Structure formats: structure tokens, C-alpha cells
Amino acid sequence: MSALVTGLKTPEQIQAMREGGKIIAHIFADIREFIHAGMSEKDVDAFVEGRIKHYGAIATYKTSEVNFPGVICISTNDEVVHGVPTDYVFEKGDVVSFDLVVTYKDMKTDSAFTMVVDDQPTGAAKHLINTTERSLYAGIDAIKGPVYTGDIAAAVEKVLREGKLGIIRELVGHGVGLKMHMPPDIPNVGRKGTGVLLKPGDTIAIEPMATLGSEKVVTLDDEWTFASRDGTLAAHFEHTVLITENGAEIITSL
Numbered sequence: 001m002s003a004l005v006t007g008l009k010t011p012e013q014i015q016a017m018r019e020g021g022k023i024i025a026h027i028f029a030d031i032r033e034f035i036h037a038g039m040s041e042k043d044v045d046a047f048v049e050g051r052i053k054h055y056g057a058i059a060t061y062k063t064s065e066v067n068f069p070g071v072i073c074i075s076t077n078d079e080v081v082h083g084v085p086t087d088y089v090f091e092k093g094d095v096v097s098f099d100l101v102v103t104y105k106d107m108k109t110d111s112a113f114t115m116v117v118d119d120q121p122t123g124a125a126k127h128l129i130n131t132t133e134r135s136l137y138a139g140i141d142a143i144k145g146p147v148y149t150g151d152i153a154a155a156v157e158k159v160l161r162e163g164k165l166g167i168i169r170e171l172v173g174h175g176v177g178l179k180m181h182m183p184p185d186i187p188n189v190g191r192k193g194t195g196v197l198l199k200p201g202d203t204i205a206i207e208p209m210a211t212l213g214s215e216k217v218v219t220l221d222d223e224w225t226f227a228s229r230d231g232t233l234a235a236h237f238e239h240t241v242l243i244t245e246n247g248a249e250i251i252t253s254l
Contacts, residue, residue: 039089112207156208212233
């Protein structure tokens with residue numbers, strides 16, 4: 001099954017993913033500088049569309065593979081993932097997650113982060129954001145070379161459970177590269193030594209999602225956006241990583 005992740009991926013394709021990952025990282029830095037209270041989700045979506053073109057990539061969400069009504073998923077406050085950009089105007093203190101996939105030289109990379117608009121995270125929002133991000137890096141740190149998907153999932157779950165957060169089980173990470181979503185699933189709960197054995201050359205997206213309350217989610221009327229069922233704040237972090245002989249290379253970072 002591991003071969004399904006890599007397909008016939010060549011060193012050139014892996015290098016294309018590295019370049020595409022750097023593009024996402026640059027765009028995320030651009031978003032952090034651009035976003036302010038008083039602008040809308042659609043304003044940010046239009047900005048990101050321009051940045052994707054500037055960097056010479058393709059907005060994967062707008063291709064026939066996905067047909068998403070935007071170039072980036074923008075999930076605000078209780079929205080967990082896949083938020084459709086709307087006319088909602090950001091307010092200071094909003095908790096916002098951005099999830100972006102780009103295609104570069106025919107290869108896909110995928111990443112996400114959560115931030116607070118015009119403010120530093122405080123209180124429960126700070127705990128949610130910091131713990132969810134730590135769980136992502138715990139999952140990455142669990143990779144010491146060939147690794148079972150259950151090893152990654154167990155590491156993510158441990159951090160989120162210790163933080164007493166609602167762990168979203170219905171949505172998972174995944175293989176990525178030749179397509180946006182490929183086998184195997186990378187859950188955020190699991191047991192060590194179980195699942196699919198990932199090998200050097202495999203590329204996966206690890207993406208913990210958590211809430212301050214229930215692990216249950218609902219789909220909104222747009223049929224894309226997932227929100228927390230109990231209306232509590234949500235966070236989402238994600239990196240595309242390459243499994244190496246001795247660990248993992250984070251592809252979607254500067």
C-alpha cells in the first residue's frame with residue numbers, strides 16, 4: 001500500500017514538491033502580513049489568488065480535481081476545515097485557519113495554519129492554537145525513518161489528549177503528491193505499530209484538527225465547511241512531509 005503514496009515519484013517530482021512547498025510557506029507569510037480586521041474572507045481569497053499566480057503555481061482547489069469555490073480554505077472561529085471564503089468581515093480576535101494546496105510542476109503540496117486576527121492568542125484560544133500546533137510537530141518527530149501511520153497518529157493524539165482538546169476523528173491527514181488526496185489516511189488518533197508502513201520517499205500531509213469542546217463536527221449549508229457541533233473554537237495545522245531514511249523533511253516550510 002505504501003507504493004500508492006509515492007506512485008512513480010521521481011527525484012525531480014520530489015524536488016518539484018519542495019519548490020511548491022516553499023511557495024505555500026511564502027504565501028502563508030504574506031497572509032500574516034496582509035490580513036487585518038475590516039477585510040473580508042473573500043478579500044483574502046483574492047489576495048492569495050494573486051500570490052499563487054505571482055509565484056508561478058496553480059490553485060489546486062480551483063481545478064477540476066476539486067472544484068472548490070475559492071483558492072484557499074478559510075475557516076473562522078468554530079469552523080474547523082474546508083471553509084468557503086465568504087463576505088464575512090474579520091474582527092480583531094477572530095481565530096482563523098488557512099488551508100492551501102498548490103500545484104507546481106504537476107505536483108501537489110498541502111499545508112495549513114491557524115492565527116488570531118490583529119492580536120496575539122490569549123487564554124483558551126492560545127491553548128487551543130499552541131497545543132494543536134505542538135501535536136503536529138509531535139507527529140513529525142515520531143518519524144525516525146520508516147514508520148507506521150499509527151505511530152504518527154499516536155503521537156498527535158497524546159498531545160491533544162493531554163491538552164484536553166476535542167480531537168476531530170472524522171477528518172484525517174493523507175498521502176499527497178501526484179494527487180491532492182492519496183492513500184494512506186493519516187489519522188489523528190491511533191496505536192503505535194499499526195496501520196500502513198511508510199517508507200523513505202513517501203510524502204504525506206499530517207494535519208491535526210481540534211476544538212475547545214466536542215470532537216463532533218457538522219457540515220454547513222455550503223456543503224464544504226465543517227464546523228464544531230457545539231460551536232466551540234477550532235484550530236488546524238498541517239505540513240507536507242517527506243519520509244527520509246532517518247526522519248522527516250518538512251516540505252512546506254521556509
